[in-house]
Amino acid sequence: MIFQPAIIALLLSSAICVLALAASMPFAIEVIRRWDIKSGSERQLRLERRTYLFSTLLVFVLATQLASVLLFVFNAEKMSGMFVGAMCAVGTLNVNPYGFPALNAKIALFFLAAMWLAINYVDSRARDYPLVHIKYALLLLLAPLLAASAWIEAQFFLDLKADVITSCCGSLFSEDTKTLVAEASALAPLPAMILFYGAMGLAIGVSSFHWAHGGNGGRGRGGYAVALAAALGFAAAIAGILSFISLYIYEHPHHHCPFCVLKPEYGYQGYALYLPLFVATAAGLAAGAIRPFAHVASLHVIVPEVSRRLAAIASIGFLLTTAVATVMILNSNLVLL
Amino acid sequence: MKQWIEKQRYLIDFTLASLARRKTRNLGLLGVYILLVFVLASVALYTHALRIEAGKVLAASPEVILQRLVAGRHDLIPPGYIDRVGRIRGVQKKEGRLWGYYYDAVVKANYTFMVPNAGGVEKGEIVVGPALERSRGLAAGNGISFRSYSGKLHTFIVADVLPQASELVSADLVLMHEEDFRAFFDYPSGHFTDIALTVANPLEVRNVALKLSAALPDSRPILRDEVLRTYASIFDWREGIVLALLSAAILAFGILAWEKASGLSADEKREIGILKAIGWETGDIIKMKFWEGLLISLTAFLVGFVAAYLHVFYYAATLFEPVLKGWSVLYPRFQLTPHIDGLQVATLFFFTVFPYAAAVLVPIWKAAITDPDAVMRG
Numbered sequence: 001m002i003f004q005p006a007i008i009a010l011l012l013s014s015a016i017c018v019l020a021l022a023a024s025m026p027f028a029i030e031v032i033r034r035w036d037i038k039s040g041s042e043r044q045l046r047l048e049r050r051t052y053l054f055s056t057l058l059v060f061v062l063a064t065q066l067a068s069v070l071l072f073v074f075n076a077e078k079m080s081g082m083f084v085g086a087m088c089a090v091g092t093l094n095v096n097p098y099g100f101p102a103l104n105a106k107i108a109l110f111f112l113a114a115m116w117l118a119i120n121y122v123d124s125r126a127r128d129y130p131l132v133h134i135k136y137a138l139l140l141l142l143a144p145l146l147a148a149s150a151w152i153e154a155q156f157f158l159d160l161k162a163d164v165i166t167s168c169c170g171s172l173f174s175e176d177t178k179t180l181v182a183e184a185s186a187l188a189p190l191p192a193m194i195l196f197y198g199a200m201g202l203a204i205g206v207s208s209f210h211w212a213h214g215g216n217g218g219r220g221r222g223g224y225a226v227a228l229a230a231a232l233g234f235a236a237a238i239a240g241i242l243s244f245i246s247l248y249i250y251e252h253p254h255h256h257c258p259f260c261v262l263k264p265e266y267g268y269q270g271y272a273l274y275l276p277l278f279v280a281t282a283a284g285l286a287a288g289a290i291r292p293f294a295h296v297a298s299l300h301v302i303v304p305e306v307s308r309r310l311a312a313i314a315s316i317g318f319l320l321t322t323a324v325a326t327v328m329i330l331n332s333n334l335v336l337l
Numbered sequence: 338m339k340q341w342i343e344k345q346r347y348l349i350d351f352t353l354a355s356l357a358r359r360k361t362r363n364l365g366l367l368g369v370y371i372l373l374v375f376v377l378a379s380v381a382l383y384t385h386a387l388r389i390e391a392g393k394v395l396a397a398s399p400e401v402i403l404q405r406l407v408a409g410r411h412d413l414i415p416p417g418y419i420d421r422v423g424r425i426r427g428v429q430k431k432e433g434r435l436w437g438y439y440y441d442a443v444v445k446a447n448y449t450f451m452v453p454n455a456g457g458v459e460k461g462e463i464v465v466g467p468a469l470e471r472s473r474g475l476a477a478g479n480g481i482s483f484r485s486y487s488g489k490l491h492t493f494i495v496a497d498v499l500p501q502a503s504e505l506v507s508a509d510l511v512l513m514h515e516e517d518f519r520a521f522f523d524y525p526s527g528h529f530t531d532i533a534l535t536v537a538n539p540l541e542v543r544n545v546a547l548k549l550s551a552a553l554p555d556s557r558p559i560l561r562d563e564v565l566r567t568y569a570s571i572f573d574w575r576e577g578i579v580l581a582l583l584s585a586a587i588l589a590f591g592i593l594a595w596e597k598a599s600g601l602s603a604d605e606k607r608e609i610g611i612l613k614a615i616g617w618e619t620g621d622i623i624k625m626k627f628w629e630g631l632l633i634s635l636t637a638f639l640v641g642f643v644a645a646y647l648h649v650f651y652y653a654a655t656l657f658e659p660v661l662k663g664w665s666v667l668y669p670r671f672q673l674t675p676h677i678d679g680l681q682v683a684t685l686f687f688f689t690v691f692p693y694a695a696a697v698l699v700p701i702w703k704a705a706i707t708d709p710d711a712v713m714r715g
Contacts, residue, residue: 004573005381005580006680009687016695052619053702060698064691071683078680082570124620 006075007157013068014150017061021143024054028136037128051132055120058139061146062113069106072153076103077262079160089259098156105149109142110278111285116142118286119293122306126298134293189336192243199236200322203229207284207315216304223307226314227288233318234281237325241273245325248332272324280317283310345628348621352628355608366597367637373590374641374689375648377583381681382645383654384576386673391568393674394506395561399533400542402559403549416527418553422534425548427541433529435518439483439511444472450522452515454533460514462496468508470498485521493517579657580688587688591696598700609704610712622705630697634690642685650675 027050036044076089076099083091093099116138123131206229210222241258249261249269261270287310294303356363403422405412419433435452448469458464465475475481475495482492499507519526534549536542539562546558601609609622648654650673 004577005688006684008577008580008584009684009691013687013691016691020695049619049706052623052705053699056623056702057698060694067683067687071680071687074680074683082566082573 004075004079006071006078010068010071010075011154011157013064014153017064018147018150020057020061021139021146024057025140025143027054028139031136032133032140035132037132048129051124051129054139055124058120059117062110062117065106065110065113065146069103069110072103072106073259073262077259088257088263090257092160093156095161096156096159098152098159102149102152102156105145105152109145109149111282112142112145114282115286115289118290118306118310122290122293122299122302125302125306126296128298130296130298131293189244189247192240195236196240196244196325197322199229199233200318203233203280203284203318204315204322205229207287207311207318210287210311211308211315214304214308221291222311223287223291223294226284226307226311227286227291230281230284230288230314230318233284234277237277237321240325244336245273245328247336248329248334251332251334253334253336269324269328273321273328276317276320276324280314280321283317284314286310287314345624348625349628349632352625352632355625356629356632359602359605362597363633366594367633369590369593370633370637370689370693371641371644373586374638374685375644376586377580377688378642378645378685379648379654379657380576380579380583381685382649382677383657383673384572385678385681386649386676388569388572389674389676390505391572392565395565395568398561398564400536400539400561401534401546401549403532403534403553404557404559405531405553406555406557411531413525414529414532419529419532421553422532422549423552425545425552427536427538427545428534429537430535432533434531434533435515435524436530437518437522437524441483446472446509448509448511450511450513450518452518453512458496458512458514460516461494462514463493463517464497464499464512465495466499466507466510467501467504469511483521485523487523491517491521587692591692594693594696595700598697599703601700601704605704606707606712609707610709613707614709614713619705623701626697626701626704630694630701634693638686638689641689642682646675646677649673 031047031051034043035047073089076092080088080091083095093103116135119131119135119138123129123135206222207226210226213222216222238258241261242256246256246258246261247253249266250257259270260266261273262268263270287307290303290306290310293299294307296303405414405418414433419431422431432454434454437450439448439450440446441448452458463481469475473481475498477495477497479495480492481495482490484490493513499510499512513521518524534545536545542560542562546560549556549558612622613619648656653673
């Protein structure tokens with residue numbers, strides 16, 4: 001199955017990203033060991049110049065990660081036609097045990113990458129690069145994760161076995177593939193609704209508060225609160241989509257699939273729901289990630305400023321997600337409660 | 338926010354002006370880039386259109402076809418076999434079909450002879466497909482003789498020619514009356530070629546097929562879904578193979594982009610040196626170069642994609658047809674339905690813009706860290 005265009009593209013991009021990160025490892029180690037901003041030596045100058053390269057490289061790798069999450073889901077969706085019993089992306093991801101881990105790893109990596117980028121952004125705005133050691137130490141942690149994610153993805157694609165007849169003269173009988181019914185993980189609609197609106201309200205409230213206080217909400221601890229609320233909001237939103245939003249979209253009381261919403265039959269509504277949610281969560285988490293460095297002398301103006309903007313993005317994103325979900329529910333003909 | 342947008346606008350403005358100053362160099366790169374997008378997009382658009390066409394062809398075919406096997410080979414359906422299928426819940430209609438292949442030594446091609454189940458063809462007459470009309474120069478009212486496998490000559494009158502629109506399925510088709518068919522092939526009476534079953538509910542097809550293979554162990558049910566899946570994966574596979582072959586071209590393009598980006602002329606070096614001397618930062622130069630890459634990429638992508646669209650849907654994909662379509666003496670002529678698929682555009686973007694971006698990254702940085710004094714002194 002490896003000769004699917006989208007699969008080739010995904011594997012190609014993963015390979016290049018892993019290579020790029022691998023190439024930056026020696027540099028990261030050198031920075032951690034030798035970086036000294038006060039020195040005017042040749043080596044320090046070289047290191048300073050190199051940070052530009054590796055920052056750009058990392059932005060590129062992480063932007064690719066985001067695009068590849070989308071392509072991965074999009075592709076899984078499209079390939080579902082090739083597997084007996086698969087109706088949407090879930091079927092494809094269930095073809096072998098690597099499918100869902102691959103997706104989860106990609107999503108986790110996306111959030112981690114967003115946090116790293118925020119730290120990088122803050123650091124590069126300060127005159128003395130105060131976070132350079134931390135930044136590259138974190139990069140050393142991120143690199144194996146990226147490699148692991150690429151490995152899981154490759155395993156998933158290499159292991160995709162479509163038990164398909166290869167000529168129209170033969171026919172093949174395969175047992176029905178198991179389809180994942182999300183029912184088990186789904187909650188009853190009313191508690192799920194309370195959880196969803198409660199968590200979204202909390203996330204919007206906390207991030208708006210932080211935004212309104214110029215990124216200094218709660219004596220500066222607002223950043224952590226935003227991150228926490230964003231994580232909670234993300235979990236609640238996914239639970240909400242599984243338990244009741246999807247039902248309203250499909251107008252069917254037992255169809256809980258979080259992937260079918262991405263299908264053309266439902267007007268690609270899922271993208272309108274997921275994109276703001278992911279952006280908001282990433283921004284919220286990033287606001288928390290830069291918060292520990294607010295006390296650094298050269299950052300004590302920059303961090304609240306960036307934190308404020310991230311909180312604004314999170315607030316607007318969660319608001320959009322909630323609005324989109326609410327419109328979907330109101331437009332639905334399904335009566336659930 | 339507004340300030341940020343303004344800044345980017347000025348950067349784009351400056352980038353465009355500086356691109357225009359080195360026209361020939363940039364046009365060369367752009368040309369190659371467009372060509373790459375064009376080739377890849379043609380392959381993608383063409384296979385996708387074929388896939389859609391195959392789906393349309395099969396949309397009207399019966400859900401299940403039942404063949405009888407003898408020693409693993411396809412055999413005729415004997416009399417009474419259809420009744421043995423019995424009543425299966427969910428099957429709307431079951432009927433025996435009569436069809437066969439006939440090799441015409443005149444045009445060295447195979448025709449498909451078939452008896453339409455709905456009737457409509459008189460005894461002694463035939464209805465022919467458009468490819469046959471072309472190859473044998475037939476028209477309604479003409480007579481034509483075929484020598485049957487038993488050696489006897491049979492003459493038919495062409496009653497009608499099938500419409501062009503259905504050519505993909507009917508190019509080599511000859512429709513005739515049941516009695517003519519049996520006489521021509523010496524087909525034993527009461528026998529059929531296979532059985533077609535119509536199932537209303539798509540979710541029931543699999544159960545129906547299971548029941549069929551349980552009731553008639555010597556039969557082989559062929560599902561329309563399976564055939565469709567097979568077609569889809571064959572076309573995907575062909576597309577993948579072509580793309581894999583073209584990956585060498587992508588690599589070559591990456592090397593070219595790298596070369597172009599790193600071979601800074603003395604002029605460009607001086608330009609960057611001056612920019613830095615008047616206060617631009619390394620980050621600003623990288624941003625400018627980023628816009629340069631983005632502008633070139635998007636232009637190439639748009640132009641290449643539009644060219645590929647024209648090539649595939651208006652000029653019938655002349656360049657790639659032999660690899661992707663397949664081959665036959667009486668190949669149907671058909672017009673592909675224009676169709677753009679989101680996943681394909683995304684994939685194509687990954688195949689072209691991504692390698693370009695990866696290739697120019699290091700050269701961009703090398704250009705950006707140029708020291709102003711070094712350049713201006715040199």
